[in-house]
Amino acid sequence: MTVCVLLLFMPAAWADTLQRIQQGETVTIGVANEIPYGYLDEKGTVTGEAPEIAKVILQQLGTESVEVVITEFGALIPGLKAGRFDLIAAGMYITPKRCRQIQFSNPTYAIGEGFLVPTGNPKKLHGYDDIKANSVKLGVMAGAVEYGYARDFGIGLQKLVTLPDYPSGVAALKAGRVDALAGTSLTMAQLAQKDTRVELAQPFTPLVIDGQSVKGFGGFGFRKKDHTLSQAFNQQLTTYIGTEAHLALIEPFGFGRHTLPGTATAEALCKAD
Structure with missing residues (x-):
């Protein structure tokens, strides 16, 4: 009615x-x-x-x-x-x-954020602060919020690799073109279950921007x-x-x-x- x-x-x-x-x-x-x-x-x-x-x-x-x-x-x-x-x-x-x-x-x-990394997490990447502090590449999906999160966190453009979708991101991670792939913790966990060559970065430092927890x-x-x-x-x-x-x-x-x-x-x- x-x-x-x-x-x-x-x-x-x-x-x-x-x-x-x-x-x-x-x-x-x-x-x-x-x-x-x-x-x-x-x-x-x-x-x-x-x-x-x-x-x-x-x-x-x-x-x-x-x-x-x-x-x-x-x-x-x-x-x-x-x-x-x-x-x-x-x-x-x-x-x-x-x-x-x-x-x-x-x-x-x-939901909160997470990283997908190569199995064993060789570069010990557990949060956006690790990306900012080290000479590494972070994969982000085109149009997704993680690009903005990285920029707001102060991560330079030279460290960001934009990818069309997450299958492309996993391929880039396994090929060594990126050192970590950013996304929601749920997405990263699901992707990790499908390929033994990658894993969810654990523990993960909760993302905080301008004093606000990002969810x-x-x-x-x-x-x-x-x-x-x-x-x-x-x-x-x-x-x-x-x-x-x-x-x-x-x-x-x-x-x-x-x-x-x-x-x-x-x-x-x-x-x-």
């Missing part, structure tokens, strides 16, 4: 995407090939924390017909704005900079014009996150009660600058 009332008072162009969903039409989601947030598994099936949650919420909104576009992480926001897909389901961190370009749902998880909060992204879709999606998401069904869905990907976002909201995170 609430959604129907909203549609009556919103411009038709704003309501198009939600109306298509409610009519059961196919919805297209944008996913970056990043474990465990959204990725292609060994069978070629798209899975991960974000796509699986998206399927549940979209079903609640009226459709089970979902198509997936796999793209580089840095192309997700441009692709969404260009209409290549209807929403981003890639566990994307909610940041003020991104909020200026797209809308976000409330977060579905909160990422991930959510779903929508076009600015799709306000009714984001509002309806968020309403369903709010009642789902933290339920036993939600926890059972995300635990195979390494998430759980320990990664729940608490009371954080997209509104507050978008104003975090």
